[in-house]
Amino acid sequence: MEEMIKTLPQHTCAWGKVKAYKYQEFWTVKPFLEATILAQQSFKAKPSDVFLCSAPKTGTTWLKSLAFAIVTREKFDESTTPLLTKFAHECVPLLEKAKVVEHENIRKNFNLPLISTHLRYASLPESVFSSNCKIVYIYRNIKDVIVSHYHFLREGLKLSMEDAPFEGAFEEFCQGISGYGPYWDHVLGYWKASLERPEKILLLKYEDLKSEPKSNVRRLADFIGCPFSADEDKAGVVDNIIRMS
Numbered sequence: 001m002e003e004m005i006k007t008l009p010q011h012t013c014a015w016g017k018v019k020a021y022k023y024q025e026f027w028t029v030k031p032f033l034e035a036t037i038l039a040q041q042s043f044k045a046k047p048s049d050v051f052l053c054s055a056p057k058t059g060t061t062w063l064k065s066l067a068f069a070i071v072t073r074e075k076f077d078e079s080t081t082p083l084l085t086k087f088a089h090e091c092v093p094l095l096e097k098a099k100v101v102e103h104e105n106i107r108k109n110f111n112l113p114l115i116s117t118h119l120r121y122a123s124l125p126e127s128v129f130s131s132n133c134k135i136v137y138i139y140r141n142i143k144d145v146i147v148s149h150y151h152f153l154r155e156g157l158k159l160s161m162e163d164a165p166f167e168g169a170f171e172e173f174c175q176g177i178s179g180y181g182p183y184w185d186h187v188l189g190y191w192k193a194s195l196e197r198p199e200k201i202l203l204l205k206y207e208d209l210k211s212e213p214k215s216n217v218r219r220l221a222d223f224i225g226c227p228f229s230a231d232e233d234k235a236g237v238v239d240n241i242i243r244m245s
Contacts, residue, residue, distance in 0.1 A: 015168030035096040043125045049133040052116040055186045056179040057148035058140040059206040064088035065245040078244040118180045121189035137190040140206035
């Protein structure tokens with residue numbers, strides 16, 4: 001793997017001094033690249049899995065929280081859910097982890113079908129396609145993605161806005177050099193796949209989820225096979241999940 005990585009196109013971000021590698025037409029940093037290759041080689045998706053897919057800074061945490069609350073609502077309520085004490089990323093594993101065994105451990109701990117990833121559609125492990133499992137993809141207005149992406153990385157690297165000017169980050173994002181970018185290719189891959197397999201791939205728009213949360217949360221629940229009952233509607237379960245998330 002080390003020898004292969006050395007042959008990949010590399011770019012050191014001018015504004016953050018972070019080295020990125022281009023692999024299978026997307027950019028990422030070395031730890032995520034290594035974990036991606038391991039997942040592609042060894043991860044075995046199950047037909048019952050539900051993949052929560054997104055480019056970074058497009059609503060990932062919100063989608064994880066909603067999906068987790070939906071599938072665990074018979075086990076937890078808004079006062080006992082692990083989401084009150086854990087990050088959503090601890091409750092729903094990210095595929096690009098160094099140890100693939102962590103996915104199975106979380107599956108066992110919560111008995112969940114949920115797994116998240118930032119990988120583009122064409123780079124998902126082959127088992128995701130052969131298992132015919134479901135995929136939920138969330139996307140967001142690119143202007144907000146750029147701004148959120150910039151501040152997330154700048155703060156993570158503990159850089160001031162003077163040390164890491166927005167103009168540099170903006171130019172690189174527009175060139176397609178961003179986490180798992182180019183962003184437009186990321187969206188396009190899942191969008192095309194959803195047209196071919198609408199029964200297996202659901203697209204959610206961040207802005208629609210924000211403006212009409214109730215109908216979109218119902219869509220999400222129906223799609224992943226956990227629809228809300230009439231009694232749950234009357235009891236305000238949907239509203240509780242939205243408020244808690």
